[in-house]
Amino acid sequence: MSEKQQNEAPAPRYRLHKTIVMVGMMGAGKTAVGRALASRLGVPFLDSDAEIEAAANMSVPEIFSRDGEPFFRTKETQVISRLLDEERGILSTGGGAFLSEINRRNITCRGVSLWLNADLDLLWQRVRHKDTRPLLRTPDPRATLAQIYEARVPLYGLADLTVVSLPDASIENMVDRVITALLEHRPDALEQISPGE
Numbered sequence: 001m002s003e004k005q006q007n008e009a010p011a012p013r014y015r016l017h018k019t020i021v022m023v024g025m026m027g028a029g030k031t032a033v034g035r036a037l038a039s040r041l042g043v044p045f046l047d048s049d050a051e052i053e054a055a056a057n058m059s060v061p062e063i064f065s066r067d068g069e070p071f072f073r074t075k076e077t078q079v080i081s082r083l084l085d086e087e088r089g090i091l092s093t094g095g096g097a098f099l100s101e102i103n104r105r106n107i108t109c110r111g112v113s114l115w116l117n118a119d120l121d122l123l124w125q126r127v128r129h130k131d132t133r134p135l136l137r138t139p140d141p142r143a144t145l146a147q148i149y150e151a152r153v154p155l156y157g158l159a160d161l162t163v164v165s166l167p168d169a170s171i172e173n174m175v176d177r178v179i180t181a182l183l184e185h186r187p188d189a190l191e192q193i194s195p196g197e
Contacts, residue, residue: 010195014041018189019084019111020182021091023098024156025149026136027126028116029165033174034092040175041190044089048097051079060094069096077102084110095148099155108160112189114178115156118165120149125167161185 020037022030031047038045049060052075056063063072076097083091084106091111097103098113107113118126124142138144156162163181165174182190 013193013195014179015191015193016041016043016088016189017191018186019046019088019091020178020189021080021084021093021107021111021113022116023093023107023113023159024095024116024165025118025123025152026095027123028095028118029126029171029174030092030116032171033116033178034090036171036175037178038090040179041090044087046083046087046089046091048076048079048083048091048093051083052076055079073100076100077106081106095152098159099152104155104158112161112182112186113159114181115159115162116165116174117156117162120146122165122167123149 020034022034024030034047035045052063052072053059056075058066060072063075073096076094077100080091080093080097080103093103098107098115104113124145127136127145128141136144161181163174163178169177179190183192
């Protein structure tokens, strides 16, 4: 064993007791941070939009276009409920998922909701060049994003935990901050385990 290896402390290990559900606006980093968080914790990463797309064999924009938003929201509730029951891991949800009272109740009862809170300027910077957001297909997408943001923030504020997304924070730094918030405020959901365990 080299001197460098001897000096390196082993990476912390964790035990996840409840599914962590990432909520927040499009562009907040739910998928990127959620995937990295799942990798760090050694648990599955789940994505409700990806599950809906796989079941429908269509993209979310195609589902919105063909069947409408109410149909999509019904499927979203079914998928989130199933994922909460089937597997413990990190679950990334679409931006509108947490607006549903049924989803909020299901998530609170069977998991922990974590709001990645990014401000409007950061969100716009991240989503303005993407054509995959059906709700932003309007003549003035920036104004539409602002309206959606204003309407949704009070509901995201009902999440069990909030971690602010900083523009200059790396994904790994965001994962560190999420883990710290969980360990400090929700030890029932995540615990750090000692090397001997």
